[in-house]
Amino acid sequence: MTILTQNSKFKSQNENSKIKTDLKYRCYYFSIEIINFINNLPNKRIFWIISDQLLRSATSIEANIVEAKSSSSRKDFIHFYQIALKSANETKYWLCLLRDTTNVNKSKTKKLINEADEISKMLASSIITLKNKKF
Numbered sequence: 001m002t003i004l005t006q007n008s009k010f011k012s013q014n015e016n017s018k019i020k021t022d023l024k025y026r027c028y029y030f031s032i033e034i035i036n037f038i039n040n041l042p043n044k045r046i047f048w049i050i051s052d053q054l055l056r057s058a059t060s061i062e063a064n065i066v067e068a069k070s071s072s073s074r075k076d077f078i079h080f081y082q083i084a085l086k087s088a089n090e091t092k093y094w095l096c097l098l099r100d101t102t103n104v105n106k107s108k109t110k111k112l113i114n115e116a117d118e119i120s121k122m123l124a125s126s127i128i129t130l131k132n133k134k135f
Contacts, residue, residue, distance in 0.1 A: 027062035
């Protein structure tokens, strides 16, 4: 029983490590966090508009990464990553706007901004690598 528990613990540590480094998984879980965050916003008109834009930009990040996987060329692949990067940057904008103009949970907003920033950096790094790589 102890061996099984240790193996399970080891497996979950590997899964957590993968999630931290795998851009696709991080973006997916980021989208889930954004959806949960939006569900907890007050039901006021100002939040409807901003949350709609936030939801669109945040979920667009992973959608464009998925789209890149089925692209027809390297140039097309890079293009979808560039769109994903733009969506990540837009997401940061909407989160900062909420943070600075409303009474939303500041610590949760800060965590989401940090994750969006890390995703942006990962995307930018990937784009640079892809552009410089010779085949």
